[in-house]
Amino acid sequence: MPNKYNIREFSLSDLQSFFRDKNEKAFRAKQVFEWIWKKHVGSFDDMTNLSKSLRNLLNENFYLNRIKIDSFQKSKDNTKKIAFKLSDGSLIEGVLIPVDNRVTACISTQVGCKLGCKFCATGKLGFTRNLLVEEIYDQVVEIKKMAEKEYSLSLTNIVLMGMGEPLLNYANVLKAIDLIISENGLAMSPQRITLSTVGLPKMIKKLADDNVKFHLAVSLHSAIDEKRSNIMPVNKKNSLDELTESLVYFNEKTGTRIIFEYLLLEGINDSIVDAKALAEFCKSFPVKINVIEFNATNDKHFKKSGKETTDAFITFLKSKNIVVNVRRSRGSDIDAACGQLANKKKKFI
Numbered sequence: 001m002p003n004k005y006n007i008r009e010f011s012l013s014d015l016q017s018f019f020r021d022k023n024e025k026a027f028r029a030k031q032v033f034e035w036i037w038k039k040h041v042g043s044f045d046d047m048t049n050l051s052k053s054l055r056n057l058l059n060e061n062f063y064l065n066r067i068k069i070d071s072f073q074k075s076k077d078n079t080k081k082i083a084f085k086l087s088d089g090s091l092i093e094g095v096l097i098p099v100d101n102r103v104t105a106c107i108s109t110q111v112g113c114k115l116g117c118k119f120c121a122t123g124k125l126g127f128t129r130n131l132l133v134e135e136i137y138d139q140v141v142e143i144k145k146m147a148e149k150e151y152s153l154s155l156t157n158i159v160l161m162g163m164g165e166p167l168l169n170y171a172n173v174l175k176a177i178d179l180i181i182s183e184n185g186l187a188m189s190p191q192r193i194t195l196s197t198v199g200l201p202k203m204i205k206k207l208a209d210d211n212v213k214f215h216l217a218v219s220l221h222s223a224i225d226e227k228r229s230n231i232m233p234v235n236k237k238n239s240l241d242e243l244t245e246s247l248v249y250f251n252e253k254t255g256t257r258i259i260f261e262y263l264l265l266e267g268i269n270d271s272i273v274d275a276k277a278l279a280e281f282c283k284s285f286p287v288k289i290n291v292i293e294f295n296a297t298n299d300k301h302f303k304k305s306g307k308e309t310t311d312a313f314i315t316f317l318k319s320k321n322i323v324v325n326v327r328r329s330r331g332s333d334i335d336a337a338c339g340q341l342a343n344k345k346k347k348f349i
Contacts, residue, residue, distance in 0.1 A: 004060075004061060004062055004063045005061065005062050006062070006063060006065070007032075007036065007058070007062035007063070007064055008036060008064065008065075008132075008133065008134040009133075010062075012029055012030065012033050012184070015028075015029035015032055015033060016029040018061075022057060024054065028050070028054065030184075031047070031049060031050065032047065032058070033184055034184055035047045037137070037182070037184055038184055038185060040066075040141050041064075042064070042066050043064060044058040044059050044062070044064060045059075065087040066134070066138055067084045067085065067086055067087075067134075067135055067138040067139065067142070068084065068085045069082055069083070069084060069085075069142060070083040070084060070085040070091060071083045072146075078098050078151075079095060079096065079097050079098070080095065080096040080146065080150070081094075081095050082094050082095070082096065082139075082142065082143065082146070084135075084138075084139060084142070086111070086131075086135055090111045090128060091111075092108045092111055092131065092135075092139075092162070093108060093162060093163060094106060094108060094139045094142075094143055094162055095143075095162065096143045096147055096150075098147070098151050098153065102153075102156040102157065103147040103151065103153045103154070103155050103156055103157075104155075104156065104157040104159060105139065105140050105143040105144065105147075105155055105157070105158050106159050106161050107136060107139040107140060107143070107158065107159070107160055107161075107162050108131065108136075108139065108162030108163035108164055109130070109131055109136055109160055109162070109163070109164040109165070109166040109169045109172075109173050110127065110128075110130050110131055110163060110164025110165065110168065110169055111127070111129050111130075111164070112125040112126050112127045112128045113125065113126075113127055113163060114126070114127035114168070115165055115198055115232075115233065115234050116233050117198065117219075117232050117233075117234075118230070118231045118232070118233075118301070118302075119221075119231060119263060119265065119294070119302050122163045122164070125163075127164075130164075130168070130169040130172060131164070131169060131172060133172045133175045133176045133179070134176075136172060136176035137176045137179055137180060137185070139162075140155070140158055140180060140186065141186070143155065155188075156192060157192045158180065158193045158194070159193075159196060160173065160193075160194065160195045160196055161194070161196040161217070165197060165198055165200075166195050166196070167195075167197045167200045167203035167204070167207075168200070168203075170203060170206065173195070174212070177190070177193060177195075177212075177214060180193065181193070181213075190212070190213035190214040191213065191214070191215070193214040193215065194214065194215040194216070194217050194259065195207075195215070195216055195217065196217040196218075196261065197216070197217070197218060197219065198218075198232060198234045199218045199219065199220070199234070199238060199243045199246075200238060201238055201242040201243055201245065201246035202246070204216070204243075204246040204247065204249070204250050205246050205249050207250060207254075208246075208249050208250040208252075208253035208254055209253070211253070211254065212254065213254075215259060216250060216256060216258060216259065217259035217260070217290070218243070218247070218258065218259070218260055218261065219232075219263075220260045220262055220281075221262055221263050221265075221269060222268075222269045222274065222277075223274070223278040223280065223281035224240075224269075224274065225239055225240050227268070227269055227274075231265070231268065231269075240281065244281070244284050247284070248284050248285055251285040251286065257285075257286040257287060257288060258285050258286065258287045258288075259287070259288050259289075259290060260278075260282070260287055260289045260290065261290050261292055261327075262278065262289055262290065262291050262292065263292045263294055264291060264292065264293065264294060264304070264305035264309075264310055264313065265294055265302050265303070265304075265305065266294075266302070266303040266304060266305045266306065266309070267303075268302070270305040270309050270310070270313055271309075271313075272312065272313070272316055274313070275312075275313045275316040275317055276316070278317065279316070279317060279320040279322060282320075282322055287322065287323070288323040288324075289317060289322060289323065289324045289325070290324075290325050290326075290327045291310070291313070291314055291324060291325070291326050291327065292327045293305075293310075293326075293327070293328060310326075314326065
């Protein structure tokens with residue numbers, strides 16, 4: 001597409017400048033912006049309140065790409081895993097999770113991941129590239145459409161917990177979230193959005209300085225440095241002390257309670273010693289802990305903790321007046337649960 005620009009890289013003010021330069025009325029920019037982000041059209045020809053000459057002008061100067069649903073699978077619990085094809089042919093995965101009258105979209109922020117957490121299937125893919133703003137945004141749009149069509153329910157929550165590390169694609173992720181919460185976009189409350197990170201102290205402080213309004217979840221999985229480094233290589237360069245400092249800063253700046261994701265792995269991080277270390281780690285800020293069941297991957301090194309061990313771990317945390325939720329696996333039979341997204345190409349079900 002020589003000499004054409006990606007229109008979705010243009011802000012509203014950029015579009016206003018474009019129309020003024022072409023001796024067109026600047027208010028056309030808002031119409032176009034809404035067609036792109038609010039009405040989700042796939043081509044300029046679908047912008048029916050614009051004249052043919054204006055649509056031709058857009059076609060001559062811009063291109064408009066959207067991600068496409070390549071395939072999907074439906075779990076026995078009604079969770080749906082969707083493979084999205086990007087304009088360069090890359091595949092990413094997102095998940096639609098219906099529970100009662102709520103629907104959550106779990107979306108990706110990168111093609112693959114470079115952090116290599118030992119228990120995560122995505123980490124074994126390696127890293128290809130960051131997702132663009134529109135590629136992050138479009139996942140939400142498509143999952144929202146699917147929820148309305150399949151379950152007659154509106155999308156209630158968004159979690160950035162799919163493929164990739166959101167804070168390594170910082171600018172695009174925050175721009176996508178800004179559009180999701182914008183009146184010109186999906187108009188969702190930031191309180192319904194959770195960004196999940198392995199815990200990059202420098203970037204967590206940047207989130208605080210940018211005064212974000214969404215929730216922050218940290219994939220902790222151990223509050224003992226040596227253990228965490230063994231299963232999460234990122235901890236070797238970003239220690240728990242540094243993480244603590246950044247989370248204290250985040251909480252003080254935003255007033256937001258920290259969420260910890262803690263994946264129980266049999267014989268690795270599920271003992272009472274581990275629970276004591278976690279409780280001690282949580283003393284520096286208000287927290288909620290989501291205890292997660294391990295979902296099997298092809299790696300035989302890890303197993304799900306037994307019920308008795310899990311119950312003892314949770315009981316100890318609760319005895320320390322820590323808020324604990326247990327996140328039961330959703331979509332594990334189609335590799336759609338936490339840590340299982342690995343672009344296993346399968347046909348429609």
